[in-house]
Amino acid sequence: MIGAPRSRCTMRSDIRDVESCGLIIPEDVIIGDVTHPASKVGCSNASPYVPNPPQPASEDDAAIVARIAARRAPRPLQALDLTLLHSPPVADGWNSFLGAVRTKTSLDDRAREIAICRVAVCNGAWYEWGHHAPLARAAGVSEEGMGVVGRDALLVEGGEDGDREERGRKEAERAGLGEREWAVLSEREVVEVTATVAAYNCVSRFLVALDVGEKNGTGPEAGH
Structure with missing residues (x-):
């Protein structure tokens, strides 16, 4: 709550x-x-959270809250925002950086959300998954594809590592997750997808460390 x-x-x-x-x-x-x-x-x-609505201690802090609210609109402030606002300068920098990663890169929505969802699974950040799995589906990732992204391990069980990797690759392709569907080609895209994975690794580590949204220990079916 x-x-x-x-x-x-x-x-x-x-x-x-x-x-x-x-x-x-x-x-x-x-x-x-x-x-x-x-x-x-x-x-x-x-x-774990500041009051909602926040009660800024200065005009500078009020401007920070306004910037975060503007990026979230029309949605309300999220649990992550209310946690970060314990330190308004950190919340402000976070808002600017993640805003750029989320909305100002050249990556298509599908590639970006697949990357973010996979990071969430690897780190057990189910709050992050709950927010981004619907965005991945909306961007065109099938339920079969989300099942692949949501696995603990991408390699299928049984057999030698090379064989397991090949079978896993073919299964991903059948689910619409092959290299052709979400390849990054340009130098800019390589930088942007790497920055996206790095940024959301940071986000997920923060979420899990402080149990933002109380999703730790749940799973991909927990929602948000």
């Missing part, structure tokens, strides 16, 4: 990875399936 407090923060990572970076793990943070209580900074009862 937007604006509702949580009793604890959640992160999908490994304790050793976090501690090896020199980060302090807050009290009652769950990492994987382990509660790590030793803390110097607590996050118990913290809200």
Whole structure:
């Protein structure tokens, strides 16, 4: 529920990875399936979202909220926006960067949404999948194609790796996901599809780390 407090923060990572970076793990943070209580900074009862509508503390912050709302229109602010707005400057930069990746590249909608959905699957970011799978379908990806994109592993089971890869490629082609259907050809397209994958890897890592939208541990059928 937007604006509702949580009793604890959640992160999908490994304790050793976090501690090896020199980060302090807050009290009652769950990492994987382990509660790590030793803390110097607590996050118990913290809200993952700012109030909706947001309550900017300055004119600059109000302008940031307006820019984000303008990009989302006619939709309302999303759970991701309300999380990012805990730090208005970060939310502003995020809005500008992702706005360019989503709406200002030369990639066709189909190629872009396939790439984003595949990143969501690889990172278990089901909030991201719930928003972008309908866009992929609207761009012409068939249900069979979405079934391929939504797999944990793209290689089909059984046989040698080379054979599994070839059978997986043929299955993807039957589902309308072959190289001919969504190949990127120009240098600009190569840069743009790489930037799209990188950007949405960042998005999905953020979504999963903070469980934005409360979709962690669900699956592609969870919706949004």
